[in-house]
Amino acid sequence: MSDIAVQDLNVWFDKNHALKNVNITVGGNQITAIIGPSGCGKSTFIRCINRMNDLIAGCKVEGKVIVDGKDIYDKDVDVVDIRKSIGMVFQKPNPFPKSIFENIAYAPRIHGVTDEDGNVHKASKQELAELVEWSLKRAALWDEVKDRLDKSAYNLSGGQQQRLCIARALAIKPEIILFDEPCSALDPIATAKIEDLLIDLKNDYTVLIVTHNMQQAGRVADKTAYFYLGDLIEYGETKQIFENPKQELTEQYITGRMG
Amino acid sequence: MVALKSKKNNRYMRKIFEGGMTGLLLACALVSVLVLLMVFMFLLGNSLPFLQNNDIWQFLTGTHWLPFGDFPSYGILPLFVGTLMVTLVASLIAIPVGLGATIYLSEIASPQVRNVLKPVIEILAGIPSVIYGLFAALVLSDWIMVIFEPNTRLNALNGALILAVMMIPIMVSVAEEALNSVPRNLREASLALGATRWETLKMTIVPAALPGIVAAIILSMGRAVGETMAVIMATGNSTQFTFNILASMRPLTAALAIDVPEATVGSMAYYSLFAVGLVLFIITFALNLVAEYVLARFKEAYH
Amino acid sequence: MNRRSKEALFFNIFRGCALFVVIVLVVILGYILINGVGKLSIDLFTQNPAPNSHGAMVAGGILSPIVGTLMLMAIVLIIAVPAGVFGAVFLVEYGGNNRISRAWWMIVNNLAGVPSIVWGLVGVGLLVYYLNFGLSLLAAGVTLSFVILPLIMVATKEAIEAIPPSIREASVALGATKWQTVRHHILPYSASGILTGIILSLSRAAGETAPILLTGVAVNAAIPSSLSDSVQALPYYIYLMTQTSDRSAAIPMAYAAALVLIGVIVLLNLGAIILRNRYRQKYRW
Numbered sequence: 001m002s003d004i005a006v007q008d009l010n011v012w013f014d015k016n017h018a019l020k021n022v023n024i025t026v027g028g029n030q031i032t033a034i035i036g037p038s039g040c041g042k043s044t045f046i047r048c049i050n051r052m053n054d055l056i057a058g059c060k061v062e063g064k065v066i067v068d069g070k071d072i073y074d075k076d077v078d079v080v081d082i083r084k085s086i087g088m089v090f091q092k093p094n095p096f097p098k099s100i101f102e103n104i105a106y107a108p109r110i111h112g113v114t115d116e117d118g119n120v121h122k123a124s125k126q127e128l129a130e131l132v133e134w135s136l137k138r139a140a141l142w143d144e145v146k147d148r149l150d151k152s153a154y155n156l157s158g159g160q161q162q163r164l165c166i167a168r169a170l171a172i173k174p175e176i177i178l179f180d181e182p183c184s185a186l187d188p189i190a191t192a193k194i195e196d197l198l199i200d201l202k203n204d205y206t207v208l209i210v211t212h213n214m215q216q217a218g219r220v221a222d223k224t225a226y227f228y229l230g231d232l233i234e235y236g237e238t239k240q241i242f243e244n245p246k247q248e249l250t251e252q253y254i255t256g257r258m259g
Numbered sequence: 260m261v262a263l264k265s266k267k268n269n270r271y272m273r274k275i276f277e278g279g280m281t282g283l284l285l286a287c288a289l290v291s292v293l294v295l296l297m298v299f300m301f302l303l304g305n306s307l308p309f310l311q312n313n314d315i316w317q318f319l320t321g322t323h324w325l326p327f328g329d330f331p332s333y334g335i336l337p338l339f340v341g342t343l344m345v346t347l348v349a350s351l352i353a354i355p356v357g358l359g360a361t362i363y364l365s366e367i368a369s370p371q372v373r374n375v376l377k378p379v380i381e382i383l384a385g386i387p388s389v390i391y392g393l394f395a396a397l398v399l400s401d402w403i404m405v406i407f408e409p410n411t412r413l414n415a416l417n418g419a420l421i422l423a424v425m426m427i428p429i430m431v432s433v434a435e436e437a438l439n440s441v442p443r444n445l446r447e448a449s450l451a452l453g454a455t456r457w458e459t460l461k462m463t464i465v466p467a468a469l470p471g472i473v474a475a476i477i478l479s480m481g482r483a484v485g486e487t488m489a490v491i492m493a494t495g496n497s498t499q500f501t502f503n504i505l506a507s508m509r510p511l512t513a514a515l516a517i518d519v520p521e522a523t524v525g526s527m528a529y530y531s532l533f534a535v536g537l538v539l540f541i542i543t544f545a546l547n548l549v550a551e552y553v554l555a556r557f558k559e560a561y562h
Numbered sequence: 563m564n565r566r567s568k569e570a571l572f573f574n575i576f577r578g579c580a581l582f583v584v585i586v587l588v589v590i591l592g593y594i595l596i597n598g599v600g601k602l603s604i605d606l607f608t609q610n611p612a613p614n615s616h617g618a619m620v621a622g623g624i625l626s627p628i629v630g631t632l633m634l635m636a637i638v639l640i641i642a643v644p645a646g647v648f649g650a651v652f653l654v655e656y657g658g659n660n661r662i663s664r665a666w667w668m669i670v671n672n673l674a675g676v677p678s679i680v681w682g683l684v685g686v687g688l689l690v691y692y693l694n695f696g697l698s699l700l701a702a703g704v705t706l707s708f709v710i711l712p713l714i715m716v717a718t719k720e721a722i723e724a725i726p727p728s729i730r731e732a733s734v735a736l737g738a739t740k741w742q743t744v745r746h747h748i749l750p751y752s753a754s755g756i757l758t759g760i761i762l763s764l765s766r767a768a769g770e771t772a773p774i775l776l777t778g779v780a781v782n783a784a785i786p787s788s789l790s791d792s793v794q795a796l797p798y799y800i801y802l803m804t805q806t807s808d809r810s811a812a813i814p815m816a817y818a819a820a821l822v823l824i825g826v827i828v829l830l831n832l833g834a835i836i837l838r839n840r841y842r843q844k845y846r847w
Contacts, residue, residue, distance in 0.1 A: 083735055090731060094728035094731065094732045106733075107737065110738055110742055273739065277740065281656060281741070284651055284652035288649035292669055294673065302684065356579045358579075359580070364580060367577065376580060382587060383587050385766070385828075387770065388769070389797040389823075392801070392804070393820050396804045398593055427583055457572050484677070485676070485677025485678070515776075536680050536683040539679075543675055544672055
């Protein structure tokens with residue numbers, strides 16, 4: 001699984017210094033939670049890992065984000081290739097206004113399918129159907145939607161839509177999946193299903209999750225990083241961060257005196 | 260990671276394709292700016308021969324518009340007054356009626372009534388000006404003959420009335436958007452304090468939407484200033500210098516439509532008409548700019 | 563007067579204003595319908611305008627004005643629609659929300675407010691004489707395209723901006739390129755909105771008179787056989803009929819042509835309204 005090594009990462013939005021000298025290494029096969037009060041830079045951080053910040057006008061990124069030994073901010077790296085290999089799930093479920101099937105088949109359709117030798121070919125109907133089924137099963141949605149794959153994704157409930165978005169991200173066969181507050185728009189039951197899914201996914205993927213919900217971080221994450229005003233304050237085992245924080249700022253946040 | 264190893268060749272092809280599409284779209288976008296530049300340059304360029312050889316003050320304040328003949332006179336004041344008279348009188352009617360209709364549409368009408376009224380406004384906006392001109396020339400003028408007994412069947416009042424009808428749909432659509440963008444909680448706050456709907460409207464909603472309403476008024480006046488066919492067909496087109504609303508007048512737009520086909524290319528009359536066009540362009544551009552500025556400030560306040 | 567009756571009074575005034583607007587529409591359309599319907603006949607649609615015994619062009623039908631108007635609409639469709647739609651796509655999707663693109667939209671909005679007769683003037687100077695198109699179908703069509711271009715851009719912008727940014731993020735995060743995002747998501751999801759804008763713009767083109775008045779129409783033009791021929795058009799024909807001295811013959815023709823023109827425009831507008839309502843139901847973000 002892919003490790004992510006972030007070195008001296010600085011991000012500016014125009015004159016606002018959003019991330020300051022962040023150094024962190026995130027390991028594979030585990031869930032890393034990013035927590036902190038609003039505006040601490042946690043979403044900015046996670047969006048640096050698949051270079052989604054490139055889309056924002058006035059955003060400047062300095063430093064290195066090394067994925068599998070390769071700096072993704074290097075000049076010769078194509079940003080599209082990075083996003084093809086890193087899945088992302090957003091705050092609000094954002095399925096395309098297409099059928100359930102087409103939502104998941106979209107990425108394989110535009111990218112083609114990679115065979116064992118690393119050659120890319122156009123996805124056949126058969127391959128697409130298999131991939132859609134595999135992704136939906138992996139996202140624990142298959143049983144609920146298998147009879148209505150051709151129906152609009154907008155007919156699903158919020159929680160189902162979010163699992164569809166996870167399935168859609170899985171279909172690009174990523175090694176890393178980024179979750180940007182994936183449960184903030186969902187009810188507790190739907191949230192529990194997503195959390196179960198996250199824990200299941202960590203066996204095969206490197207999972208990063210931004211959350212404003214500390215209990216959620218406590219429930220799912222192996223490691224936790226605490227951000228405050230653009231600084232990475234503390235990073236360690238989740239248990240240690242919650243029970244025995246080393247930094248006073250972290251403790252204030254964990255105990256609810258701030259945030 | 261598999262994707263990072265994807266064939267270099269593929270990547271270059273994709274980049275070339277992306278670049279090509281971007282260029283194509285950019286070219287389409289450039290057309291809009293080029294067209295505007297071209298219009299302005301052309302109006303200016305073709306006005307210059309006239310502006311250099313004639314007194315600009317005389318042009319703006321002269322009271323005789325006689326561009327053809329042996330002793331031409333290029334005073335656009337009568338044309339300007341024509342535009343001004345029809346626009347102002349039209350506004351006097353269109354602003355209150357338009358505002359009333361807007362408030363009814365957005366604040367009072369039931370959804371069913373709204374579903375009828377909105378298409379009515381849209382169709383009114385979609386009717387070509389030549390149809391309004393036809394109605395003014397053949398029907399409205401007869402009514403005015405009976406009621407006001409003017410000396411000429413086609414006159415400025417006729418043009419002003421039909422322009423008022425044409426201004427209303429623009430007023431309504433822009434002002435309605437302004438009223439709708441007033442946040443709902445403002446309304447509820449006022450009603451919760453025990454204000455009647457009328458008081459809420461007068462004290463809260465209309466003041467909050469005022470910039471949008473002002474923009475609506477300016478935009479509809481811009482439409483009236485720039486309107487050509489309806490005024491040509493309604494106002495009778497006499498170039499006399501008068502402030503009598505029941506007299507025949509020739510607004511700026513009508514002067515262009517009537518005189519351009521008569522002018523020999525390259526003659527002073529031809530260039531003078533471009534100067535008239537430039538004046539018209541500047542007036543409407545300024546009106547639009549002001550409206551746009553007011554609207555932009557307004558939108559900022561509520562987003 | 564107490565508060566409630568004051569409210570009732572003002573609300574009735576506003577109701578009256580709205581009613582007045584409806585009555586105006588009914589009266590104008592009613593006059594044209596009543597006076598125009600009697601002249602509708604097969605001949606009206608199959609014959610070109612012809613001179614009567616006094617030499618005024620008030621006899622015959624309105625075939626060539628109808629065909630001319632359709633040809634002008636076709637030129638607008640070919641020139642203004644692609645340039646406008648793709649130009650707007652560029653400004654919204656590639657231009658972003660910075661000072662340059664805001665200034666650019668300001669220009670487009672102001673272009674939409676330039677009086678159509680000024681476009682006609684520029685058409686005369688630039689196309690007819692400077693580029694030597696002559697008074698022709700081409701000059702008139704291109705001038706008309708200038709008028710319509712900003713309208714299409716603004717309509718396209720509105721349709722595209724209705725798509726929430728989260729859809730673009732979803733596509734880009736899956737590794738789609740900008741163009742793929744535009745091609746697979748932005749254009750399909752905004753298609754009916756854009757189409758509505760195009761239809762409304764074309765209906766505007768059908769009725770515009772001032773831009774073509776100076777650039778390519780002629781009283782006795784037949785159906786053009788090439789782009790350099792002069793052309794007849796429905797709105798111009800209506801204008802002519804009100805200027806003819808032979809009023810008793812001309813006025814019925816004017817009403818009939820007006821009825822046909824309004825019929826075309828109302829149909830296009832209704833189509834656009836239906837399309838828009840369906841589109842609203844389809845994509846509720």
